[in-house]
Amino acid sequence: MNGLSVLLKKLIRSGAGRKRFVAAVIGLSVAMVLILAAVQIQSDYNELLFGKNNKDSIANFLVVNKVLTDKNIGATSLSQEEITDLKNQPFVESVGLLTPSRFKASIQSASDRFPFYTDIAFESVPDEFLDITSKDWHWDEGQQFVPIIVPGMFLDFYNFQFSFSQNLPQLTREVVKMIGFKVNMYTRDGVISFPGRVVGFSDRVSSLLVPQQFMNWANTKAAGTGQNINPSRVIIQTKDPGNPALTEYLKSKNLAADADKTRFSRYRRVVDVIVNISWGTGASMLFFALLIFTMFIQLTVTSCKEEIRLLLQLGASPKQLRKFLFWQFLPVNYLVCLLTLGIIQVLQVVLHEMLAKQNISIPFTISTNVFFAALAVLLLISGTIFLSIKRYTQHNPADTNIRKFYNKYLL
Amino acid sequence: MVIECDHIVPVPLKDRLLNRSSNIWNVRFSCAQGELIKIKAPSGTGKTTFIHFLYSIRNDYEGVIRFDDTDIAGYNGNRLAQIRQYKLSIIFQDLRLFPNLTARENIELKRILQPAVKNKESVEEMAELLGIQHILDQKAGICSYGEQQRVAIIRALMQPFTWLIMDEPFSHLDSENTKKAAGLILRECKERNAGLIMTDLENDNWFPYNRQLLL
Structure with a gap:
């Protein structure tokens, strides 16, 4: 100083x-x-x-649908306004529509040595919402082979429950991907069959998924162009599934999401x-x-x-x-x-x-x-x-x- | 620095002062660099008021005071401080020392308020010359008036200046001490080629004045 x-x-x-x-x-x-x-x-x-x-990648994608109550049975589709409103929320990065199949379908084994048959329904989502990158995941009109994505938990369900009760062998993901089967599609003009195979397992969407192009084609083929119905479920991408504003919003609109993912809120x-x-x-x-x-x-x-x-x-x-x-x-x-x-x-x-x-x-x-x-x-x-x-x-x-x-x- | 007073009159004393003749009030005069000026002023004629006008402590006057052609009424705080640090030094009639600082600290404060032009030894030398060396480390508040006056004189000589303004600087000193103090002041003014303005009640010959003005 x-x-x-x-x-x-x-x-x-x-x-x-x-x-x-x-x-x-x-x-x-x-x-x-x-x-x-x-x-x-x-x-x-x-x-x-x-x-x-x-980092928890599945946490950033939520599948959203209406809460099913006694009053809205049969009317759970989301209107265009509801989807636009959802898109405009600050906590929503992007919204993808889940397109349901509007035709009856089944899969069955391609050979009789390992017989199985089951009725199923498909859904499709835009590719950017998928957590799978497989070179087989595409479909063009005229292509015979149909790739399918299966929820990971389906296989878990099979391996750790079903296989024991039916005395069947456990199957790894790699083995399942090698099994070819027949996909049957029931249209007004009769049954169309395609060879199909599982190309990946998703933890994000709990549906059997086919490529969007196939779904568009098949829906038109089976049910015609005129009936373009609104989707019942959408997938949203968000930075923070724990954001209380998101939970608030879903609640106020009477929508439900995978509850576990919003636990952070x-x-x-x-x-x-x-x-x-x-x-x-x-x-x-x-x-x-x-x-x-x-x-x-x-x-x-x-x-x-x-x-x-x-x-x-x-x-x-x-x-x-x-x-x-x-x-x-x-x-x-x-x-x-x-x-x-x-x-x-x-x-x-x-x-x-x-x-x-x-x-x-x-x-x-x-x-x-x-x-x-x-x-x-x-x-x-x-x-x-x-x-x-x-x-x-x-x-x-x-x-x-x-x-x-x-x-x-x-x- | 040239000091110029152009028809200045203190507002509170205006009526009384305009009725008498004066070399200072309501006339125009200027003081050239290096002049030694004595202002003789009977009591109550505004001697201290004039000093305070020059030093910008008061400005309740009509007319204009200029330093080198600049009206001093326009100075702001920092410009004023610059003038007081480098151009104008003052010995107040009421001394204005800090009573809680020692005599030495009072002097030191002024020495280092701006970049120092005097060293510490010159403080000792001046104190010895004026006979107050023994009270340098005493609180200024308990020094006698005579001692305080000499401290105030030394303090005023610590800074660079072109004008030294003194308001009855020797009022508490005997003639022996006054002589010593005046000698010191003159020496310091010559060293700086500075002028001085001194006010007093009576005539005196302490300095070889160039001019004597009547207030």
Whole structure:
């Protein structure tokens, strides 16, 4: 510290409001902890939702249909307006229509050595909603072979239940993909058969899927073009299936989605409440702390009115004094900031350890957002200090004000 | 720096002062760089008021005061500070020391308020010359008026200036000490090629004045 600051410090003492100052600093620290904690919690939660470690690809696609009740039996199709409305929601990335087959179909084994037969129905979805990439997954008019995608859980059901009860062999996915069978389609003009094979297993849509082109062709062939009925189910892509707004929306429209995938929304609501309380309390505490700080500066300046007046008369510039005062009040805030960051880091480590025991992984170090938030708060404090010093040194009865006074009342 | 006063009259004393003749009030005069000027002023004629006008502590006057052709009424706080740090030094009649700082700290404050032109040794030298070396580390508030006045004189000599304005600077000093102080002041003014304006109640010969004005 230079000699002038030492002398100014002797003159402009802040002893009068020491307690207020301490109160302001404590308030500021608590406010800072709350605000930064809110930022950190939010960032941890985002990490859980979107972080690579916790990525859950099926969670981002939801199959949505109307809730079936006594009243809407037979009328569960979604109207064009309902689909458009769904598309327009901010939490919906894209919507794909699930097209049901409008014809009777069955599959049966191609050879008699391993006989089976079952009636089935197909659905199709646009390719971008599928989690399967298979070179066989395409169909053009005139093509005989029909590729089929089967829900993964169908095979699980067969392998772990059905095969035991019927004394049948268990089948791996690879084996199933090698079994060829006959797909029969019953149209007004008779039965059309195609060779078919399973080309993939999907965990996303629980239907037997055929390519969209085949479905379009087959529906037209079997039921004619005129009856283009609305779909009963759609698949939506969303960034965050745990978004409470999505759950709210589905509920209000009497729609249902795979409930398991929206399970996050409950936790999310709790986290949101905690974050908001922390934010709100922190922000209001910050406001009051800044208010006390401002009052403290005012008190200091007022109690040293005479000294400041004489300093100005001796030639100290207002700039010099403001700079001195600014550095009197600011450093403690840097200290508070560093201390708070330390506290948040310790809390994060504790939380990390606690959650690791439950196999939930959050980062060990605090998020960079916390540093940005701390910087923002620090800037806010600096700005407030700067402005209040400027304001109160201007209101000081320095020479310029005597000038104003005479100009106003006497001249 | 040329100081020019153009028909200045203090507003509160206007009626009374316009009835008497004066070399300063309501006339135009200027002070050239380096002039030694004595202003003799009977009590109640606005001596301190005039000093405060020059130093921009008050501006309840009519007329214009110019430093190098610039109206000083237009100075803002920072410009004023610059003038007070580099151009204009003052010894107040009421001394205006910080009572809670020691004599040495009072002087030191002025020495380092701007980049220093005097070193610490010159403080010692001046204090010794004026006989106040022994009270340098005493709080200014408990020093006698005579001692305080000498501290104020040394303080005023710590900064660069082109004009030294003094308002009855020797009022609490005996003639022996006055002589020493005047010698020191003159030496410092010559060193800076600076002028001085001194006000007093009576005639005196402490400085080789170029001009004597009656307030």
